[in-house]
Amino acid sequence: MKTLWSERYAQRTHTMQGSAVRELLKLTEKPDIISFAGGMPAPELFPVKEFSDATRKVLAESGKQALQYGPTEGCRKLRELIARHTARYGIKVGTENILITTASQQALDLLGKIFVNPGDRIVVEQPTYLGALQAWNMYQARYVSVPLDEEGMRTDLLEEAMRTGPKFLYALPNFQNPTGVTLSEERRRRIIELADHYGVPIVEDDPYGQLRFEGEHLTPLFVLDSRTRAMQQDGSNVVYLSTFSKTLAPGIRLGWIVAPAEVIQKLVTAKQGTDLHTSTLVQMVAHEISRGGFLDKHAHQVRSVYKARRDTILAALDRNMPEGVHWTRPLGGLFTWVTLPGRIDAADLLREAVEEGVAFVPGAAFHADGSGRNTMRLNFSYAPPELIEEGIRRLGGVLKRQLAAVACLQA
Amino acid sequence: MKTLWSERYAQRTHTMQGSAVRELLKLTEKPDIISFAGGMPAPELFPVKEFSDATRKVLAESGKQALQYGPTEGCRKLRELIARHTARYGIKVGTENILITTASQQALDLLGKIFVNPGDRIVVEQPTYLGALQAWNMYQARYVSVPLDEEGMRTDLLEEAMRTGPKFLYALPNFQNPTGVTLSEERRRRIIELADHYGVPIVEDDPYGQLRFEGEHLTPLFVLDSRTRAMQQDGSNVVYLSTFSKTLAPGIRLGWIVAPAEVIQKLVTAKQGTDLHTSTLVQMVAHEISRGGFLDKHAHQVRSVYKARRDTILAALDRNMPEGVHWTRPLGGLFTWVTLPGRIDAADLLREAVEEGVAFVPGAAFHADGSGRNTMRLNFSYAPPELIEEGIRRLGGVLKRQLAAVACLQA
Numbered sequence: 001m002k003t004l005w006s007e008r009y010a011q012r013t014h015t016m017q018g019s020a021v022r023e024l025l026k027l028t029e030k031p032d033i034i035s036f037a038g039g040m041p042a043p044e045l046f047p048v049k050e051f052s053d054a055t056r057k058v059l060a061e062s063g064k065q066a067l068q069y070g071p072t073e074g075c076r077k078l079r080e081l082i083a084r085h086t087a088r089y090g091i092k093v094g095t096e097n098i099l100i101t102t103a104s105q106q107a108l109d110l111l112g113k114i115f116v117n118p119g120d121r122i123v124v125e126q127p128t129y130l131g132a133l134q135a136w137n138m139y140q141a142r143y144v145s146v147p148l149d150e151e152g153m154r155t156d157l158l159e160e161a162m163r164t165g166p167k168f169l170y171a172l173p174n175f176q177n178p179t180g181v182t183l184s185e186e187r188r189r190r191i192i193e194l195a196d197h198y199g200v201p202i203v204e205d206d207p208y209g210q211l212r213f214e215g216e217h218l219t220p221l222f223v224l225d226s227r228t229r230a231m232q233q234d235g236s237n238v239v240y241l242s243t244f245s246k247t248l249a250p251g252i253r254l255g256w257i258v259a260p261a262e263v264i265q266k267l268v269t270a271k272q273g274t275d276l277h278t279s280t281l282v283q284m285v286a287h288e289i290s291r292g293g294f295l296d297k298h299a300h301q302v303r304s305v306y307k308a309r310r311d312t313i314l315a316a317l318d319r320n321m322p323e324g325v326h327w328t329r330p331l332g333g334l335f336t337w338v339t340l341p342g343r344i345d346a347a348d349l350l351r352e353a354v355e356e357g358v359a360f361v362p363g364a365a366f367h368a369d370g371s372g373r374n375t376m377r378l379n380f381s382y383a384p385p386e387l388i389e390e391g392i393r394r395l396g397g398v399l400k401r402q403l404a405a406v407a408c409l410q411a
Numbered sequence: 412m413k414t415l416w417s418e419r420y421a422q423r424t425h426t427m428q429g430s431a432v433r434e435l436l437k438l439t440e441k442p443d444i445i446s447f448a449g450g451m452p453a454p455e456l457f458p459v460k461e462f463s464d465a466t467r468k469v470l471a472e473s474g475k476q477a478l479q480y481g482p483t484e485g486c487r488k489l490r491e492l493i494a495r496h497t498a499r500y501g502i503k504v505g506t507e508n509i510l511i512t513t514a515s516q517q518a519l520d521l522l523g524k525i526f527v528n529p530g531d532r533i534v535v536e537q538p539t540y541l542g543a544l545q546a547w548n549m550y551q552a553r554y555v556s557v558p559l560d561e562e563g564m565r566t567d568l569l570e571e572a573m574r575t576g577p578k579f580l581y582a583l584p585n586f587q588n589p590t591g592v593t594l595s596e597e598r599r600r601r602i603i604e605l606a607d608h609y610g611v612p613i614v615e616d617d618p619y620g621q622l623r624f625e626g627e628h629l630t631p632l633f634v635l636d637s638r639t640r641a642m643q644q645d646g647s648n649v650v651y652l653s654t655f656s657k658t659l660a661p662g663i664r665l666g667w668i669v670a671p672a673e674v675i676q677k678l679v680t681a682k683q684g685t686d687l688h689t690s691t692l693v694q695m696v697a698h699e700i701s702r703g704g705f706l707d708k709h710a711h712q713v714r715s716v717y718k719a720r721r722d723t724i725l726a727a728l729d730r731n732m733p734e735g736v737h738w739t740r741p742l743g744g745l746f747t748w749v750t751l752p753g754r755i756d757a758a759d760l761l762r763e764a765v766e767e768g769v770a771f772v773p774g775a776a777f778h779a780d781g782s783g784r785n786t787m788r789l790n791f792s793y794a795p796p797e798l799i800e801e802g803i804r805r806l807g808g809v810l811k812r813q814l815a816a817v818a819c820l821q822a
Contacts, residue, residue, distance in 0.1 A: 003612065003647065003648050003671045003673070003674070004610055004611070004612040004648040005526075005612050005648070005650070005670075005671060005673070005674050006673060008526055008578060008579070008612065009525055009526060009677060010524070010525055010526050010527055010528045010531075010550070011528055012524070012528075013524075013525050013677060013680075013681070016677070016680050016681065038480065039480075040479060040480055041479070043475035043476075043478070043479050044475070046474060046475060046478040046479070048470050048471075048474030048475070048478065049470075051466075051470055051474070051478065051692075052466065052467050052470040052471065052474075055462075055463065055466040055467070055470075056463055056466075056467065059459050059460075059462055059463040059466075060459075060463070063457060063459030063462070063463075064454035064455070064457060064459070065454075065662075066662055067454070067457040067459065067462065067659075067660035067661070067662040067663065068451060068452070068454050068457070068660070068661060068662050069449065069450075069451055069661045069662065070662060102513055102664075102686040103686060103687065105684070105685065105686050105687040106685065106686045108684075109684060109685045109686070113421070113423070113424075113549060114420055114421055114424050115416075115419055115420060115421050116421055117421045117422050117423075120421075131683075131684070131687070134683060134684035135684040135685070137684065138524060138681065138684050138685075139421070167419060168419070199415055200415070201414065201415040201416050201419065236414065237414050237415040237416070239416070248478075249478035249479070249692075250478070250479060250480045251476075251477055251478040251479050251480065251481060251690060251691035251692050252478065252690055252691075252692055253513075253686060253687070253688070253689065253690045259416075260414050260416060262414070262416070262417060263414070263416050266420060266424060266427070269424075269427050270424070270427065270549065272542075272545060273516070273519075273520060273542070273545035273546040273548070273549055274516065274517065274520045274546070274549075274685070275513040275514060275516050275517040275520065275664060275686070276514065276516040276542070276664070277664070278664065279662060279663055279664045279690060279693055280662035280663075281462075281660075281662050281663055281693070282690055282692070282693065
């Protein structure tokens with residue numbers, strides 16, 4: 001059905017893709033499917049009672065404020081809480097360095113809006129977070145992909161990418177989405193060194209940092225950079241993003257950006273035209289829940305549950321995957337990344353898997369250049385252990401059948 | 412303090428203006444100022460208890476769903492409720508024609524994102540809603556302004572604007588922001604006629620439609636258009652926007668777009684990269700509050716309070732404004748629009764008014780071409796009647812002093 005609108009879409013929509021992930025999230029809504037797709041937290045861990053109590057308290061004490069328009073920067077108290085929270089990771093900033101966002105996806109959009117001209121290059125890990133590509137595709141970005149291995153972005157290949165004159169580098173150093181891989185301390189330092197040498201600023205996306213199951217927290221790029229330029233106050237060339245989505249709940253849509261005050265001011269003006277401000281009610285409720293140490297206590301519980309699920313999925317993969325299949329062993333977060341034999345197409349595998357009641361995300365969507373057809377992302381935070389077991393068993397079965405069929409065709 | 416970011420802003424930010432309105436909203440935060448600035452609802456009318464009860468119920472019954480990721484289109488139940496709600500105004504659509512947005516500001520941003528190429532023209536009322544200009548400036552739109560009078564956009568001047576090949580026409584037919592003016596039924600029909608003739612689609616922004624104090628609801632452009640093209644199902648060339656901000660509360664950031672299904676699909680893909688989806692919790696709470704007729708009951712109460720405040724401000728203007736000052740007599744909504752003698756600059760007036768403890772928005776910001784220096788927007792929904800009286804008295808005093816000073820200088 002054509003309307004006058006049909007012929008009027010802006011040029012930037014031409015690269016817009018009906019997202020595979022979106023269609024897949026729909027699959028996960030079917031109650032009988034075992035889903036390794038999506039990046040969904042375990043709903044049984046949501047602090048439902050705390051949300052209920054906090055909302056009652058906020059509305060009783062400050063209802064008029066909570067339901068009214070608020071400042072675009074975000075509520076001061078929440079920004080103060082975030083400043084205290086990030087200080088523990090060495091990110092020591094003031095409220096003028098913090099912007100509250102409608103979760104991290106909006107942070108990515110706003111960064112694209114104020115920094116990306118059509119044709120600008122962004123250095124990304126290969127594979128990288130699909131949502132970042134979606135956000136920046138709308139600003140007609142191009143990508144320079146740097147492969148990663150078990151220690152994160154391959155810094156031996158980074159220098160060439162830095163020489164292409166990119167607008168910025170985008171990295172997820174902790175338990176990366178989609179691979180679960182953590183950037184090693186040595187490579188962090190190397191990235192900062194190269195970024196400094198080539199004058200390329202960095203966007204550090206850290207949604208999962210609090211979900212480390214084992215080992216020590218590694219130094220954020222933001223902190224490494226500030227050290228190298230200790231002489232310049234407020235001089236970080238790293239913009240740092242995080243979110244309440246993986247510690248409290250994604251359904252509230254609440255995250256934040258840490259950046260130089262000058263960048264925050266530009267982001268604020270951009271956000272004003274984008275959604276004016278993030279829900280005052282949601283901000284005040286999240287503040288009420290988080291103050292007094294609940295955030296840490298709750299993150300501790302989430303970590304212990306996800307760690308058990310990671311152990312379950314890794315053991316199940318060991319037992320059920322045929323030879324020639326490889327996967328990452330994440331130290332935290334929500335995902336493991338599976339590389340299949342080269343002759344298997346994960347999209348074909350998905351079609352059969354769904355018939356067996358199992359879903360995952362084929363890896364090609366996380367590759368800016370469309371490669372990675374024989375890869376897939378498995379989420380282990382959502383399904384309980386017994387379903388993880390069963391799901392991986394079924395997935396192993398489907399894969400073995402496909403391998404046999406391919407062998408048969410080739411014979 | 413320069414960082415690597417400082418030299419990297421995208422070209423589209425060059426037209427970005429540190430918003431006068433934003434600075435003004437900060438002024439209204441001072442407790443002792445009488446504010447006619449902002450577009451803030453009366454906080455004492457917020458249904459605080461209903462929000463508290465609804466949140467408790469939603470979390471108790473569906474906490475896991477309310478705190479989890481949700482579909483980008485929005486929660487089905489809320490979209491169904493909106494479809495029923497808009498049907499009463501003759502806008503008869505299915506859920507596939509409705510997208511939930513992070514309030515109307517996001518609707519404007521998403522429309523810019525999918526439709527506006529740099530340099531595209533948009534036909535707007537002069538003056539028009541500042542937030543729309545802010546949203547579309549980021550997509551480097553240009554504007555063709557059509558003056559309005561007491562009956563709304565001057566359709567006798569519209570034909571010339573339509574001949575410039577605009578991407579679309581943007582109108583606020585009911586109790587327009589900033590003027591409070593309502594587009595007459597005759598001009599609505601003429602706009603549809605011209606839009607049809609020149610093949611220009613329309614964005615109809617209707618945040619205040621439910622806040623009519625007197626007289627009959629006029630036919631939405633959306634409905635007039637559907638009638639002229641009755642043969643084409645789903646064929647409306649009008650995209651219709653509305654919000655819960657003025658009926659329930661702005662602090663929840665919740666609105667919606669009605670559009671052809673094809674346009675909704677593009678908007679959904681754009682929204683996915685923008686903020687993934689609007690807060691599930693907020694959507695479910697708004698649905699819980701609104702079902703069962705509360706929205707109408709509450710809107711009735713809001714109307715009666717705002718009507719009394721409009722009567723108060725108009726009477727106070729009659730009493731306190733010197734000769735040569737004119738203002739609109741709105742039939743609903745939140746604003747009246749004041750035209751001062753040509754030699755008065757409203758920005759100068761504001762500086763003095765703030766010293767007297769009164770704030771308003773100078774009108775130039777609502778003019779795409781920067782004209783309108785001798786105009787101002789007065790909000791009458793926020794301050795209680797006794798403060799409206801006092802505020803207009805003070806404003807009249809400041810204005811008389813300025814007029815005397817100007818006369819003195821000219822003598």
